Amino acid sequence: MRKDERCFPAATAVALILVILLATACGSSATTTSIDDSAPSITTTTPTNSAPGPPADQEQLTAKALAVLDAFVAEDYEAVHQTFDETMKTALPLPKLQEVWEQVTDQAGSYIGNTGVRTEEVDGYQAIIVQAQFKNAPLDVRVVFDQTGLVAGLFFQAAETSYKPPPYVKxxxxxxxxxxxxxxxxxxxxxxxxxxxxxxxxxxxxxxxxxxxxxxxxxxxxxxxxxxxxxxxxxxxxxxxxxxxxxxxxxxxxxxxxxxxxxxxxxxxxxxxxxxxxxxxxxxxxxxxxxxxxxxxxxxxxxxxxxxxxxxxxxxxxxxxLEDLILEQMEYIYSLNSSPTEQETANMAAVREQVQRVKDSALSYSTPAHDLPLNIPATYWLDxxxxxxxxxxxxxxxxxxxxxxxxxxxxxxxxxxxxxxxxxxxxxxxxxxxxxxxxxxxxxxxxxxxxxxxxxxxxxxxxxxxxxxxxxxxxxx
Structure with missing residues (x-):
């Protein structure tokens, strides 16, 4: 199974934070997040098959990560795209990048600034986490780099917070x-x-x-x-x-x-x-x-x-x-915007077609995952x-x-x-x-x-x- 066939479209993952199966099925062990018991991404694009390598200059990588976020803020999606490795470019083409950022700001509000950065190394990959402040909530913007300094993974995640038990916990x-x-x-x-x-x-x-x-x-x-x-x-x-x-x-x-x-x-x-x-x-x-x-x-x-x-x-x-719920959830999300964009309208039309393919008696194991909801393969739907x-x-x-x-x-x-x-x-x-x-x-x-x-x-x-x-x-x- 090719990795790009299992990755969910990032903007779709935003709209369906919980909705189904492999929100990270295309994830690699190169970046592990404390999900569900770590903060799951608001939107995620998972690391690719780029090779990890020796630590690059942290200052240089930090500058690159900040530049990626600045390019998003400036809506310069071409600049963001140029920082990606080839697999990331395929997984997140330019139109999808715009959707990602619009979904992030729809939920988290406008970008205000950052309060600092921290670094991590997982399985040889270097991650720069920008502690970004948005109007509605703080987010951790995790930019993962391969050994050549190209972006191999990109995550927008709820900021890490310490757990405080509710009063009913004794x-x-x-x-x-x-x-x-x-x-x-x-x-x-x-x-x-x-x-x-x-x-x-x-x-x-x-x-x-x-x-x-x-x-x-x-x-x-x-x-x-x-x-x-x-x-x-x-x-x-x-x-x-x-x-x-x-x-x-x-x-x-x-x-x-x-x-x-x-x-x-x-x-x-x-x-x-x-x-x-x-x-x-x-x-x-x-x-x-x-x-x-x-x-x-x-x-x-x-x-x-x-x-x-x-x-x-x-x-x-x-x-x-499940395919009916996916469609219903997306319709609900897009209904929150009284003036849906052309892209949103096109997205909904595409999802309706994908849902219909799941229901079609002609669905077979050979049906490409990209023709089905959330890029989930036919094996899952047929089961x-x-x-x-x-x-x-x-x-x-x-x-x-x-x-x-x-x-x-x-x-x-x-x-x-x-x-x-x-x-x-x-x-x-x-x-x-x-x-x-x-x-x-x-x-x-x-x-x-x-x-x-x-x-x-x-x-x-x-x-x-x-x-x-x-x-x-x-x-x-």
Whole structure:
């Protein structure tokens, strides 16, 4: 599989911060970001196959990185393009560069200036991180250089911030330790959060949304899975969370031409469940799996392979075909601009055509990825062709808690109602809509917009309590 066939268009990644699979599938180990439990990019173009090399002059590279940002600000996209290596030039042609910058400023506001730079070296690549200040939020602009001084990677990321636990987290009520989820030769670092207790504990595995998420499902300055894990541990529920395979093994993921939802999400979640259930501190009769976003969409598949699970929690889980959600999300994003540009209009037309190809019975494994939504290959779409998550969940006939934010524009109340229609007659199922919560189950007011994810916040306490209460009903008298 060629790298350029797996890279998402950068501007599309901006519009769909969470939406699907390999937001970094084209990423190389040359740059690793603390995603989902690091700050995922607002827009990303991943490093190319340029060779790393000995450290170049840091002052010279810093000047080049600042010049790249200055060229963006001046809308001199030709100057930016000339700094790229050949693979980057192919991945980000001039028209796409303009889209990238417009998407960044639409979300983060106008550029004000920078507050400094820092440097990193990863696997021989040199990265200059410009600490840029925009009107609405600070961003880290990460420019990655190869040994010749050409730009081999470009990332616009939410600025690094230190985690401050919400008031409902009681750090004295639990301990945390490192743990590794092993699935064949895949080894995924994780964290086990254990309540302080002498009795056997209920436990739950957290399954991420789309993209190369870390164990905290870091989104901008927010870490919803850390909120969830430490919040639940504060009220007596053990939690296992882990770094996603597409983050830890980015290169290997790219090399898998037959990647499906199973390799991306399902198989590792099953391994994590089995690990949790076998721990001596855990009550094997009270083990659960929680999926957020794409993780919720995948839960029926996970459930079919975790027959000993006591139940499932679906948070903002897509119930409709993913290609429909991609189109709906893009339409929503572009609707925020009352006067869409010609390029935006053309983008929407192209996405509609790509979505139609996914639905076309003529779709085959040989269909080029660039003809399909987000450059995701045909193998992924064909694997999902007959997958109906609510119907599959109903077939499992196990207790399921389905939660949905009313301000979520990525997965909406329409999805909640589909889950409800399929599961309402299954004993132990419950459905809750939180009108003021977004896709991350954080509170807000008014119309939800992508820049909401750049504002630091925490998962609402009511969500933590509702999950804890639901799990508590499985306690044996």
């Amino acid at each position: 750090t004295e009520a639990f301990t945390s330790r490192e743990i590794t989820v092993v699935n064949g030769h895949w080894e995924l670092p994780g964290t086990l959060t254990l309540p302080v207790a002498e009795e056997l504990l209920p436990g739950i595995v957290l399954v991420h949304g789309s993209g190369p998420n870390d164990r905290n499902e870091t989104i901008g300055p927010n870490q919803p899975f850390r909120d969830l894990a430490e919040g639940l541990a504060s009220i007596g529920v053990a939690v296992l969370r882990y770094d996603k395979r597409t983050l830890v093994y980015a290169q290997e993921t790219v090399a898998n031409a037959d990647l499906t939802l199973n390799e991306e999400t399902v198989d590792d979640a099953v391994a994590a469940f089995r690990l949790l259930r076998g721990l001596p501190e855990i009550d094997p009769a009270r083990c659960f799996v929680l999926g957020h976003s794409l993780g919720g969409y995948a839960l029926p598949r996970i459930g079919a392979l975790t027959t000993q699970a006591a139940g499932f929690v679906i948070m903002a889980g897509a119930a409709r075909p 999902l062709r007959d997958y109906d998550p609510p119907l599959a969940a109903a077939t499992l006939a196990r207790p399921t808690l389905v939660l949905q934010g009313g301000r979520d524009y990525q997965v909406t109340e329409a999805d909640l109602r589909l889950w409800e229609a399929a599961l309402s007659t299954v004993p132990g199922c419950s459905f809750t809509l939180y009108p003021e919560l977004n896709h991350l189950f954080m509170e807000g007011q008014g119309k939800s917009i992508p820049s909401d994810y750049l504002r630091q916040g925490h998962m609402a306490e009511v969500v933590i309590k509702d999950i804890g209460t639901w799990i508590d009903q499985f306690r044996q008298p």
